[in-house]
Structure formats: C-alpha cells, structure tokens
Amino acid sequence: MKALFFLMIAAAALCSCNQVSDPVPDNPQVPAQVMQLVENTYENPRNMIFTEILNNKIWNVELESGAKRYSSMLSPDHILVAYRLAGTVVPDSLKNLLNTSVIAGGTFSDFREQEYHLFDNADFEKTYLADYLWKGSSYLLKWRATALRGQATTYTLEMASVHARFPAAGLSDLPEALQQYVQDKKFQFSRAIISISARSEKSYQLYLRKNNIDFQLLFDQDCKLLAGSDQPVDLGNAGELPSNIKTYLDSRDEYKGFGFLGNLSGIIRNELDGVKSYVVGIQKQDGSIARNQVWYITFDQNGSPLSRDYFVLY
Structure with missing residues (x-):
C-alpha cells in the first residue's frame, strides 16, 4: 500500500472541528469539574452557554473573555479543541485559495480561528475554519497556514462532509x-x-x-x-471496485480529471463482522506536488458514500 495514501486517509479525519448546536435539554447539568476547567482556562469567563454533546462525557461551551468570544469542546479533564470566534466574514486571502479548486462557488459562514487542539501536533502557524454551503450540502472547511524558513506562506485546504468534528481524549x-x-x-x-x-x-x-x-x-x-477492518486490503487495480462505486465516481462533476495515478491515491477494501466497505482516494495532478487535489471517500457495503474529504496543498 502506498505509504502516503495510508497517511492521508488517517489525517483526513483528524483536527477538523467546529462549534456545535445539538438538540439537548436547555441548561444541562454541568459538573463542577467541567466548570472549574473552563475557569482555569479562560480569564474571567462570562455569558457561558453549555451544550451537552455526549451524555455526562463531553460538553460544548460558548463564552466571552475580555473582548473576545470563544467556543470550546471539553471533557471533565481536558479541553479537546478551542476556537476564537471571528465573525461571519472570511478574509479574501483565504477565499481566493478556492478559486482554482473543484470546490469553488460555495457560501461561507461562522469564520473562526483554532487556538488549541488536543492532538494537533502539525507544524502549522495558523488554523482557520468556516462552515461552507456547497452544492446544497453543508461542509466544514479548514485552512492551515505556515511559513517555512522565512519563505512565502504555504497553505493546506481541507473540506469535510460534516458539521463538526472533534477528538475524544480517550476511550x-x-x-x-x-x-x-x-x-x-x-x-x-x-x-x-x-x-x-x-x-x-x-x-x-x-x-x-x-x-x-x-x-x-x-x-x-x-x-x-x-x-x-483490522485487516485492510490494498487493491492495486481500480477494476476491482464494485460497478456502483465506479458509476458514482464517473457521474459527479467534482471528480472529473481525478484518477488513481499519484502517491496520494489508492483503494482499500475492508471487511469485519460481515460488514464490507471501501476507502477510495482519487487524485488530480496539475503538474506540481503543490497543486495536487485529492478526494477521500468511504463507501458502505452497498456502494453508497458514507463520508468524503477533500484536500489540496498550495
């Protein structure tokens, strides 16, 4: 299996997060330990609004501290991810990165800057997120920026077919x-x-x-x-894909020009407990490594897409 493909499908689900509004009872009972964690993390937090995400395990809190607004996901012992809420306007410098991508043309909302992530060890100076309405569906966009040894800033752009995504601190x-x-x-x-x-x-x-x-x-x-699966199988030939998956890939405009050439592409077949599935990575090469665009799509045993993630490096 191509090592880069394995690495990218593992990374695709990590670190993309968002504030959450989940239908739960108003004014959930928040443990004192969680309240103490918030007070220890933020200076004079006020106007706190808690939402219980997982029963007695994970909460979202929106609050004000100083002149800034924040949203954090937390368990009793850990801040899982934290953002500074930056308003509705996404800077043109970030918007323009989409102009040459296959996911251009959507509508932005809820721009924010990620200030902390429990497991994010990547060497990026800044991480920004926004909600993104594209082709009638809601996605989560993430830009990550870094300057390498004083050179021009480089970016990665990622889009996930979720409203929110955050880490768990442990099992x-x-x-x-x-x-x-x-x-x-x-x-x-x-x-x-x-x-x-x-x-x-x-x-x-x-x-x-x-x-x-x-x-x-x-x-x-x-x-x-x-x-x-605990025994994923690398398929070296796209001809081994089920016909309904091939039909899906051929029928969508956003996949045109993408294929199975390149180190970021590949196909994994899985089966566990009688459940079959596939992970497909398709890549579009524009002449340089810095312009590769990639889709990672997980299909269920019926060939229906369960999730998809888009990635490009600038």
Missing part, C-alpha cells in the same frame, strides 16, 4: 458500547474522532491497532459498525 469518552467492543476484540486503542452531521447525527472514527496493524473503524451514533 472512556466514548459510549460504553464502543468501549466494550474494543475490549472484546482485544484491539489497542489509539484515538477517536467524533463527527456530527448537519442533521445532528453522530459518528465515531476509531483509530486502533492489533497484530502490528494500524487501522480505522467507523461507527454510527447507535454504535453500529459502518466501515473498516
């Missing part, structure tokens, strides 16, 4: 059914990413290890396995 942050599943299978837990769709439906991407193999499993909000 104990997840529903008990998932904790039991990991234990029963004797999988080694590495980390997990929780996503929330525009319909407020949760999904759980678990990063696991067994027999020296790293792999990912995707579960729905009822903890039902959707995709993944």
Whole structure:
C-alpha cells in the first residue's frame, strides 16, 4: 500500500472541528469539574452557554473573555479543541485559495480561528475554519497556514462532509458500547474522532491497532459498525471496485480529471463482522506536488458514500 495514501486517509479525519448546536435539554447539568476547567482556562469567563454533546462525557461551551468570544469542546479533564470566534466574514486571502479548486462557488459562514487542539501536533502557524454551503450540502472547511524558513506562506485546504468534528481524549469518552467492543476484540486503542452531521447525527472514527496493524473503524451514533477492518486490503487495480462505486465516481462533476495515478491515491477494501466497505482516494495532478487535489471517500457495503474529504496543498 502506498505509504502516503495510508497517511492521508488517517489525517483526513483528524483536527477538523467546529462549534456545535445539538438538540439537548436547555441548561444541562454541568459538573463542577467541567466548570472549574473552563475557569482555569479562560480569564474571567462570562455569558457561558453549555451544550451537552455526549451524555455526562463531553460538553460544548460558548463564552466571552475580555473582548473576545470563544467556543470550546471539553471533557471533565481536558479541553479537546478551542476556537476564537471571528465573525461571519472570511478574509479574501483565504477565499481566493478556492478559486482554482473543484470546490469553488460555495457560501461561507461562522469564520473562526483554532487556538488549541488536543492532538494537533502539525507544524502549522495558523488554523482557520468556516462552515461552507456547497452544492446544497453543508461542509466544514479548514485552512492551515505556515511559513517555512522565512519563505512565502504555504497553505493546506481541507473540506469535510460534516458539521463538526472533534477528538475524544480517550476511550472512556466514548459510549460504553464502543468501549466494550474494543475490549472484546482485544484491539489497542489509539484515538477517536467524533463527527456530527448537519442533521445532528453522530459518528465515531476509531483509530486502533492489533497484530502490528494500524487501522480505522467507523461507527454510527447507535454504535453500529459502518466501515473498516483490522485487516485492510490494498487493491492495486481500480477494476476491482464494485460497478456502483465506479458509476458514482464517473457521474459527479467534482471528480472529473481525478484518477488513481499519484502517491496520494489508492483503494482499500475492508471487511469485519460481515460488514464490507471501501476507502477510495482519487487524485488530480496539475503538474506540481503543490497543486495536487485529492478526494477521500468511504463507501458502505452497498456502494453508497458514507463520508468524503477533500484536500489540496498550495
């Protein structure tokens, strides 16, 4: 399997986050430990609004501190991710990065700057996010910027088919059914990413290890396995894809010009507990490594897309 392809599909689900409004009872009971964490993190926090995301495990808080507004996702012991809310206007310098991409033409809202992420070790100076309405669907956009040794700033642009995505601090942050599943299978837990769709439906991407193999499993909000395997198989030939997946890839305008040439492309076939799935990476090469565009799409056993992520480096 191409090492870069494995690396990119693992990275695609990490670190893309957003503030969340999930339908839960108003004024949830917030543990004193969570309140103390907020007060220790922000100077004189006020106008705090808490939303319970996972029952007795994870909360979102929006607050004001000084002259700034913030949104943070937190568990009783950890700030998971934190943003400074920057208003509705996305700077033209970031908007313009989309002009040459296949995802141009959407509408922005809720611009913000990521100030902290529990597991984000990448060497980026700035990370910005915005909600993005594109072709009638809601996505999460993320720009990451860095200046390399005084040279011109470089960017990565990512788009995920979720409303929100944030890390769990550990296995104990997840529903008990998932904790039991990991234990029963004797999988080694590495980390997990929780996503929330525009319909407020949760999904759980678990990063696991067994027999020296790293792999990912995707579960729905009822903890039902959707995709993944502890023995992923690299398909070297696109001809091995089911016909309905080929038809889907051929029918969408945003995939035209993309193919399976390049180190960031590939196909993984998965099967676990009788559940089959595929992860497909297609790449468009524009003549230089700095202009490669990539789609990563996860398909269920019926060939329907479960999620898709877009990535480009400038």
